Amino acid sequence: MTDNITERFIEAAKRVGAEVLRMNTLQDAVTYIKDTAKGNTLVPETSLVKRHHLRALLSEAGADVFTGKFRNAGELPGAGITFCNFCLADTGTVVLDSTDEEMRLATTLPEMHFILVDPTKILRDNLAAVEPMTAFHQGNEPKFIAYITGPSRTADIERVLTIGCHGPREVHILLVAGISSDLMEN
């Protein structure tokens, strides 16, 4: 069943223009990112990034991991790298708690966005997201949750679909088993 959902997610995400790859290990994903990303790379310090030492892994692999405040990374940084909270299989969507500003900058400004996804976090569809979305909004602290479905697009000139309007031009989803099963963390 899980695998079926994963297949559906892969198909849906590809249909909207995302690259989706299955990776055997986190290290393989790191190598892929290092080979694909160009320019400075924004990696917000989230709990999963810390737990998996992602910044260190990327630096060791030779990626240009940006170390300052992301507002100073330029108007068009090269890449942003994040984990995710959960995904939606029917639409190929990645859901990301982006309340932390560094997370928002790393996913809106760069040319490319790499997302590390544990397949156990893929939900059937957006109706299945009602529960975790409601859980995010318990209490009353400020929240910024982003649904990301493929790269940025527009059809505003002559209704011709054009990729890469104001957000990332490329979205790379890397499936890695065993990185996290908690929908509330990223």
Next chain:
Amino acid sequence: MATNDTYKKSVEAAIANPKLSKALHLFGDAYLIARENAYRGLDFEAMRTELAAIKDEVRVRRKELLAEFIQNAEAAGSKVFIAKDTKEANDYVINLAKQKGARHIAKSKSMVSEEAHLNKALEAHGIKASETDLGEWIIQLAGQRPSHMVMPAIHMFKEEVAELFTKECGTRLTPEIKTLVDHARLRLRKEYFNADIGLTGANFLVANTGGIGLVTNEGNARLCATLPKVHVVFAGIHKLVRNIEDAIKITRLLPRNATGQLLTSYITWIRGAVPVNGEQKEQHIVLIDGGREALYESKVCQNALRCIQCGACANVCPVYQTVGGHVFGSIYISAIGIILTAFYEGLDKAKEITRACIGCRSCVAVCPSKIDLEEIILHLRNEVTKDFGMGVVKNVAFKAVMKNRGLFHSMVRAASKLQGPITHKNRSDSERRIIRHLPLHFMDRDFTEWRDLPSIAPKSFRDQFDSIPQQVTNPQYRVGFFVGCGADFVYPEVGVSMIKVLNSLNVEVVFPKSQNCCGIPALYAGDTETGVDLAKQSVQAFTDAKVDYILCICPTCTMAIKRDFVDRLADHPQWSAKAMALSSKTMDASAFMENILGASAKLKAMGTGKAVTYHDSCHLKRGSNVWKEPRALLLASGHDIKEMKNSDRCCGFGGTYSFLSHPQISRQITKDKVETIQDTGVKTVATDCPGCMIMLKGAVGKADETIRCVHTMELLAEALDKTK
């Protein structure tokens, strides 16, 4: 009247520019396919029924939900301001900007800011607003307004965009879409970084979280909400929903219906004052009434506020496809635009466009919130008529003549005699009984230039009925025939054919002679009073007739009896029960034959093998959901059906629309239909509506004399004759 003239000129100018219309047609065709794919495996009808229920509940509980929203948003650090009108909303933003010393606002798309003319108001105070949505930026540079709710610059071509961008940046840009999009990406990036305030709209306001939602594709709204220190949300009060589940349900319909996407690239959920550059952001939510409360209070029109602003009513509208959104709309365009213009800008502003709707109900079929847009537009047209009149021709025709059945029918009889000299003498066959040129001096020359008009039959159906032999000895049913004006006076042979087919299926037909016009022409012109009077006449006639069913061969008449008689007579206690009783047993003749009699199984033996193409009349398919039935009957009677493209697209008739209010627009819509018929290569086009027959016989005849247009009943009767 100046506005009337300006409007007429704008219609003519739009028609003289076929480039836009062609683009909108291509878009409309592609949209239908994308939308169908997007809904595959889902039950659109169930989804939209649920959304309608959600929105209705929100309407009822709106005050309580608004209070809940404000409380939750404030608890999360937002400031909420309720603006009674757009001026108050603009003033709030201007004052805020002044307080903050802000000179520059980066804006993402917000239709209500268009409604408020916010940019202009800001400019007057020296505050620069930069649109960052690509389409909005294009029209801002062009100094225009959006011509579509979702794609604001849909009316512009890449060459024009290249011109605008070149002028703005001083470097020549080639008219290649990719180049232009890349330019906008780079050029607008600095606007987010430089802006003091970021302003976005909201697709929903979630009461139980105090958060807002943004449904976007380009990614500019996320940047507007992230980079500047202050975030202003500019939204209409009708965007409220109860909870996240409601909002998610909207996101399942909105992108599918707007652009045929399963989901847009981004859905952004923002609650409260999120962090910004090591501090806390200032978030101001400006909620605008601006006529919405009045719309909520209008029993007849309130459903319009179920709208989730997907723009689909424009995408499928033949009038929109012909003239574009700058003619057919104001700030908001197309069907929903008519209603919102009336409430947000005033009935006077909407009076021309309320008449521009042809009544084809395409918008109703596609609406994700199940709004009966046509019905609301008809109501507004009635209001316009009350306030501004409906013109002399219609006034005399409806009020003085039609209400008096005797006078109406004897005038028609007289007309059938007087028209002799202008019809084609040597063609007695009904298909050639047409008027080539109208002598009536008050009518436009354009009238018969592009289509022939039917002449009035020498003997109406009502005058023929008694002489039609009916040999049904032990009838299975006795049905009452509501003939309708088209079949009574123009195509009586359709009724004769229907009787022949019904008799062969062991059904006897009764014709109550005191029935009158269904009243739709008067109602469409905004004359409710005549409509009520006509409804009473026919309700009485059929109540007295005591029949098993009431059959129509005109789908507009079917809708009138099934739906409108009940509505029109709802406030007349002695009539409403009768109207409801008739409504429940009224149907289209082909639906009766197929669904009640199972006729396609009984007709099986009749093989003629003749190729036909079928035109779905608007009111049959979208008014009565009948489209399989005539096809089943045609197939069973030995016809091969070769489907035309967009078989359910309007033929351009629309009753008085094509004669009096908008013949120029009709002409274009009809031209499309004729082309799709010709493309099939088939020489017979069948339909189930005398109105469509008037339009198609006339226009197809002018285009190709060898193509025949007939009612399904005629083909069935012919097939019967052949088997005898």
